[in-house]
Every structure is written in structure tokens, then in C-alpha cells.
Amino acid sequence: MNPRSGDRVIEIGCVELVNRKLTGNNFHRYINPERDSEEGALAVHGLTTEFLSDKPKFAQIIDELRDYLSGAEIIIHNAPFDVAFLNAEFALLDLPDFTKHVGPIVDTLVQAKELHPGKKNSLDALCSRYGISNAHRKLHGALLDAELLADVFLAMSRGQNSLTMEMQVENEDSANQDQSFDAPLPDVIVLCASDADLDAHNALLSGLDKDSKGKTVWRMQTENPV
Known part of the structure; x- marks a missing residue:
């Protein structure tokens, strides 16, 4: 071919x-x-x-x-x-x-x-x-x-394939080794949520609040940030 x-x-x-x-x-x-x-x-x-x-x-x-x-x-x-x-x-x-x-x-x-x-x-x-x-x-x-x-x-x-960050360490000393990277880091692409996205998100959280008869962890966290 x-x-x-x-x-x-x-x-x-x-x-x-x-x-x-x-x-x-x-x-x-x-x-x-x-x-x-x-x-x-x-x-x-x-x-x-x-x-x-x-x-x-x-x-x-x-x-x-x-x-x-x-x-x-x-x-x-x-x-x-x-x-x-x-x-x-x-x-x-x-x-x-x-x-x-x-x-x-x-x-x-x-x-x-x-x-x-x-x-x-x-x-x-x-x-x-x-x-x-x-x-x-x-x-x-x-x-x-x-x-x-x-x-x-x-x-x-996308840079992350799961909701958890898993680090694989080949040996115990690797964490103490200095690492240098000559290549420049790529620009970070930031896509902001639209008003429609935010409205849909709030509607979803309100539904979860109603079903659980309380506030979702998301809303509790935003109201009382660490």
C-alpha cells in the first residue's frame, strides 16, 4: 500500500x-x-x-x-x-x-x-x-x-486519566533524586465554563441536595473553603 x-x-x-x-x-x-x-x-x-x-x-x-x-x-x-x-x-x-x-x-x-x-x-x-x-x-x-x-x-x-493521582515509584530513593527538565512546559489551556454550563451544574447540585436532604460536599466545600 x-x-x-x-x-x-x-x-x-x-x-x-x-x-x-x-x-x-x-x-x-x-x-x-x-x-x-x-x-x-x-x-x-x-x-x-x-x-x-x-x-x-x-x-x-x-x-x-x-x-x-x-x-x-x-x-x-x-x-x-x-x-x-x-x-x-x-x-x-x-x-x-x-x-x-x-x-x-x-x-x-x-x-x-x-x-x-x-x-x-x-x-x-x-x-x-x-x-x-x-x-x-x-x-x-x-x-x-x-x-x-x-x-x-x-x-x-487530558493529562489525567482517573479521579485519583497514582504515582509509581521505582525505588525508595527515587523520591530524593533531583530531576531536571530541559524542554519547556506547554501552555496550559484553560476553558472557562459558560453560563449555561454553570446553570446546569447548579441544577444538578440542587437535585443532589434534594435527594440527600442536605448539602452536597461540593457546596459545603465552596461555602467553607480550607
């Missing part, structure tokens, strides 16, 4: 994240590759030559794809693989590389290898690691993969 040997894009699936939330503004197209489905690839994606034969060609969807992605930060798992195919399709239409039409590209495979060195970091492995159900993923489908990747990206980048 290599664009240099004539392999083509047959499906594109994208989901949109704004402020770390899925918007539902998805982009999904099947594409006629103008060639037969290669047997090895067919076992992966299950899209036959017959199924793709009446689908639009890449040239017919390029404008809406560019409009959808223009200037956006792009998140891809194993980005060099996807980008190579997209660059090849853009080149066939005498257009600048795909990378010239979008913003920065984040490769979640690179991130995963940094977070989990020496472990399997395929999309399936990451779904299992972060407790994301992919039981419905029998074959590789672009839109489904994008939806799963969005969940994985949010899980990897």
Missing part, C-alpha cells in the same frame, strides 16, 4: 473537534480510485472494486475537502502514511501538497510512543489502554477510525 506504486485513496473520513468537543460536523466520502482494489488492501478495508465503481473520483471531491480542512489543525495516527497518499492525490491534480492547505499536523502515533515507550501503540492498542470501546470495528473504516482517534487523542492529552 504505497502511492508510489499507484495505490490510491478510496475513502476519507474526518470528525471536527472544537474546544475539545466533537461538533458532529463530519466529512465522509468514498472515492473511485480508477483502478481495482488490491487484494491485500481489500482484506483490511473490505471496499470492493464494484462498490467503489460509481463513487466520485478524487478530483470531484477535492474542493469540498479543501474547504472543510482549510487552515485547520489536523490530527492523524501515523501521519506520514496518510499524508503521503494525500500529497500524491493533490499532485495528480497539479495542486500544492496537502500540507500547504492545512494548519499544523499532530501525529498521535508519535505522541503515543513518547507516552508509552516500548508498548504497542496501534489505534486498537490505544483504545484498549484508554478504555475506549472499539468492538464494532471489524474492518478499517475512515470515519469510524477518525471517531476512535478523536476519543484517543482527548484521552492522551
